[in-house]
Amino acid sequence: MERSELVQRVDEVTERLVAAVGNLSDADVREDSQLPGWTRGHVITHVARNADALRNLLNWARTGIETPAYESAEAREAGIAEGADRSVIGLLADLSGSAAAFAAAVEVMPEETWDVKVKILDSAEFPAEGVLLKRASEVVLHHTDLGIGYGPDDWPDWFAKVELDEPIATFRKDRLA
Template structure:
């Protein structure tokens, strides 16, 4: 590499931020679930380290012309993740740091003439070596998002949000900033994809959480306030759905509506069943945010 690649710089910055997050975890935290089904934080962090090893192999392949498989086999890939997931935190941190440094060094060693050399992962189609950097950036950023910490799509490098990607990588990126679907609604209960069950929810692109009225002192009247909806805006919602409850006793303050209008957002206010139906419909093509109340 004849000069510092902007993408490699983004990878380094994203890795540093990931390591900061990981160093703030405890051993107990490693066992928490993530947005990757069946994987704990220990699995995700181990996978990011093994991915660095795999892509380092591909960089060697591109540089030398000698076929160097990313993984010996799909079974070896899976075993590497499972075997490392329950290690002590300090071992996982050291592994993640060392493997990431090795990837950086391998990328710097690739000459300009080799970046178009074809490589592949397991049985996938070949792709140019230049795509290795894009794949590593996505691995670090998207799996950081999967850890369910304070890091989400609003923290991504700006270039990543608009980067033109191959279809399968585009789908991976979009899945992390899609608004989660509501899978069940009944009196006093809302089930949300990847978030579990609660009475009331605040949902937005990339996630959400239970809506605790006590945080803002919200009551049925005068109703939803500016402070209730502000997070929907900061999380990148492109359209807003506000539910009024099953019996439509929950009001919405004029100030909240004026604030959302000032942000250029379309707002829908509806009874909760209708609000959930609309939100789920919008989530198929847009990035809605919603406040959902499941009782009166």
């Protein structure tokens, strides 16, 4: 898939998630998600912080100034925990705002910067272009994790056909074990 098409697909799955969260109530976001120990508020906050983290990687690739996705694994977890108990209005504003900031960072990426190597915490390095598929998988899989009626049968055909290593492997292990 060409990059421009993938960017459009990321926008589409993000819009679908934002719309779904907009239909939730404060009580809904405090209920358990399908991820052990996380409420729906945790999942929504995680998706928002993921947009921020991946935007950091795009800034790194664009400017050449190393900008970590997260300060540390502990800071990542703390950020999720801190935001999880907000109202649905607060969660929705964070989710949509972080998604818009991510999309703006994608928009200003010069062509030559998509090949710059970046990494998340202790992961292996990967080209900045990989951020797009990582974002799509975070949005689609965590939309599923909310447990609000969106599942693999609802995934866009293009996403269901994509070969993903870790996110899909983990998803399948957790659900099919």
